Amino acid sequence: MRAEVATVVQNLVLERGYEETTVDDICATAEISRSTFFRYFPSKEEALFGESIDAGERLRDALTARPAGEAPWVAMRRALDALIEQYEAHDERTRRLTRLIVNTPSLAARHREKNARWQELLRPEIARRLGADPADDSDPRANAVIAAALGCVEAALAAWTANSQPQPLAKILDRAMQAPAHPR
Amino acid sequence: MRAEVATVVQNLVLERGYEETTVDDICATAEISRSTFFRYFPSKEEALFGESIDAGERLRDALTARPAGEAPWVAMRRALDALIEQYEAHDERTRRLTRLIVNTPSLAARHREKNARWQELLRPEIARRLGADPADDSDPRANAVIAAALGCVEAALAAWTANSQPQPLAKILDRAMQAPAHPR
DNA sequence: AGCATAAGTGGTACTGTGTCTCACAAATGC
DNA sequence: GCATTTGTGAGACACAGTACCACTTATGCT
Numbered sequence: 001m002r003a004e005v006a007t008v009v010q011n012l013v014l015e016r017g018y019e020e021t022t023v024d025d026i027c028a029t030a031e032i033s034r035s036t037f038f039r040y041f042p043s044k045e046e047a048l049f050g051e052s053i054d055a056g057e058r059l060r061d062a063l064t065a066r067p068a069g070e071a072p073w074v075a076m077r078r079a080l081d082a083l084i085e086q087y088e089a090h091d092e093r094t095r096r097l098t099r100l101i102v103n104t105p106s107l108a109a110r111h112r113e114k115n116a117r118w119q120e121l122l123r124p125e126i127a128r129r130l131g132a133d134p135a136d137d138s139d140p141r142a143n144a145v146i147a148a149a150l151g152c153v154e155a156a157l158a159a160w161t162a163n164s165q166p167q168p169l170a171k172i173l174d175r176a177m178q179a180p181a182h183p184r
Numbered sequence: 185m186r187a188e189v190a191t192v193v194q195n196l197v198l199e200r201g202y203e204e205t206t207v208d209d210i211c212a213t214a215e216i217s218r219s220t221f222f223r224y225f226p227s228k229e230e231a232l233f234g235e236s237i238d239a240g241e242r243l244r245d246a247l248t249a250r251p252a253g254e255a256p257w258v259a260m261r262r263a264l265d266a267l268i269e270q271y272e273a274h275d276e277r278t279r280r281l282t283r284l285i286v287n288t289p290s291l292a293a294r295h296r297e298k299n300a301r302w303q304e305l306l307r308p309e310i311a312r313r314l315g316a317d318p319a320d321d322s323d324p325r326a327n328a329v330i331a332a333a334l335g336c337v338e339a340a341l342a343a344w345t346a347n348s349q350p351q352p353l354a355k356i357l358d359r360a361m362q363a364p365a366h367p368r
Numbered sequence: 369a370g371c372a373t374a375a376g377t378g379g380t381a382c383t384g385t386g387t388c389t390c391a392c393a394a395a396t397g398c
Numbered sequence: 399g400c401a402t403t404t405g406t407g408a409g410a411c412a413c414a415g416t417a418c419c420a421c422t423t424a425t426g427c428t
Contacts, residue, residue, distance in 0.1 A: 022412085022413065022414090023413075023414070023415090024413085032377085032378090033377065033378045033379075034378085034379090034414095034415090035377065035378055035379075036376080036377060036378075038414090038415070038416080039376080039377085042415090043414080043415075044414075044415095071366075072363070072364075073363075073364050073365075073366075105297055105300070108297070108300065109293040109294065109296065109297045110293065112293060112296045112297075113289055113290075113292070113293045116289070116292060116293075130363065137342075137343060137346035137347065138343050138346055138347050138350070138351065138356075139343065139359070140336070140339040140340045140342065140343035140356050140357075140359055140360040140363075141339075141359055141360060141362075141363035142339075142363075143338075143339035143342060143343070143360075144335065144336040144339035144340070144359075144360035144361065144363045144364060145363045145364050146335075146339075147332075147335025147336065147338055147339050148331075148332035148333075148335045148336055148363075148364040149332070149335075149364070150335065151328065151330075151331025151332045151333075151334065151335040152324070152328040152331065152332055154327075154331055155324040155325075155327035155328035155330075155331050156324045156328070158321075158324065158327060159321060159322050159323065159324035159327070162321035162322055163321065163322050166322065167322065172322075172324050173324075175323070175324055175325055175328075176324040176325060176327075176328035177328065178325075179256070179257075179314065179324075179325035179326075179328045179329045179332075180256075180257050180328060180329050180332040180333070180364055180365060181257075181364060181365050182255075182257075206383090206384065206385090207384080207385070207386090208384085216406085216407090217406065217407045217408075218385095218386095218407090218408090219406065219407055219408075220405080220406060220407075222385090222386065222387080223405080223406085226386090227385080227386075228385075228386095
């Protein structure tokens with residue numbers, strides 16, 4: 001049922017754009033009331049990409065599963081394979097949706113906001129690998145690694161959705177994450 | 185005049201928090217009408233940190249001024265000195281404001297949104313240093329370098345505003361930007 | 369079966385942001 | 399002295415999101 005409404009939202013937004021789709025439109029199409037809509041989803045944004053909320057946990061689990069000695073940046077890259085599969089497993093439709101998210105400022109902002117929430121999840125694990133105190137707020141390194149990596153993911157997603165015949169996302173992300181790390 | 189209203193906004197927001205400060209409150213305190221407020225600022229958010237819009241241009245200029253052969257990541261770090269000075273030149277009040285922005289999700293999101301707009305400005309210069317085609321949307325490297333660097337800036341700002349007696353921002357950013365690049 | 373309780377749904381009113389249009393006043397130009 | 403621009407205020411409006419209440423339909427219990 002929730003999924004049903006979510007599909008309606010995706011359809012309408014893909015047709016008409018995000019700002020141009022009102023909650024009333026969605027309710028009319030899905031034949032529910034506004035009350036019901038907001039009981040299922042806390043906001044219009046969440047209705048659009050609310051499925052992948054738990055991706056943060058999956059990412060953290062993938063990260064903890066990496067060998068203990070692995071360098072933070074490398075471990076991050078490997079952990080992100082879990083996320084990548086998520087994206088690539090889906091169909092063309094998901095890629096169009098992703099492109100829409102990346103290109104719509106308010107949606108991109110919400111997307112990054114969700115990423116920001118992942119920081120708290122991933123931070124202890126990265127700090128451990130850095131030999132840093134996770135509770136030390138004056139040490140920016142753990143957050144920096146996470147924010148930088150997620151920035152690379154965003155860049156990779158943008159490149160991935162730009163063309164109709166994209167390269168494998170894993171390959172794109174490899175290039176993206178090598179760019180900051182590489183001395184030249 | 186614009187600056188006067190902006191000061192009112194900062195005062196109220198620092199006292200009561202962002203969400204708790206309505207536009208009507210601001211208008212009442214500044215003794216203007218809602219119409220006037222929205223003629224000066226496109227939104228409540230912009231009224232809060234609308235002064236630093238041109239920081240993107242400054243950053244780009246600093247970047248182009250760096251030696252041509254310098255590696256992208258290094259050039260980025262050096263160019264960011266211009267931004268850092270901006271932050272550190274101001275008083276304690278600015279730091280409190282920055283902390284508020286970093287800790288308020290909706291404001292942090294808007295802050296990142298502004299950063300995202302910088303990407304387009306910085307992209308040609310970074311692409312040039314990478315030997316990449318700036319118009320090639322399928323090459324994620326330039327955007328990745330920028331997004332990663334700005335992610336580090338965010339992490340550095342968070343660390344900078346966490347303590348009342350912070351280290352120099354330049355030093356914090358150095359640590360932050362070494363973390364992803366460093367192999368270990 | 370009959371009844372009570374709970375869960376899902378819809379309706380309505382409200383707050384707050386942001387847009388738009390119109391009216392009015394003050395400054396500027398001729 | 400008159401016209402045009404520019405700044406300001408006032409009101410109506412669209413939309414997101416919240417709160418509260420009424421109604422219906424299961425579900426459980428005796």
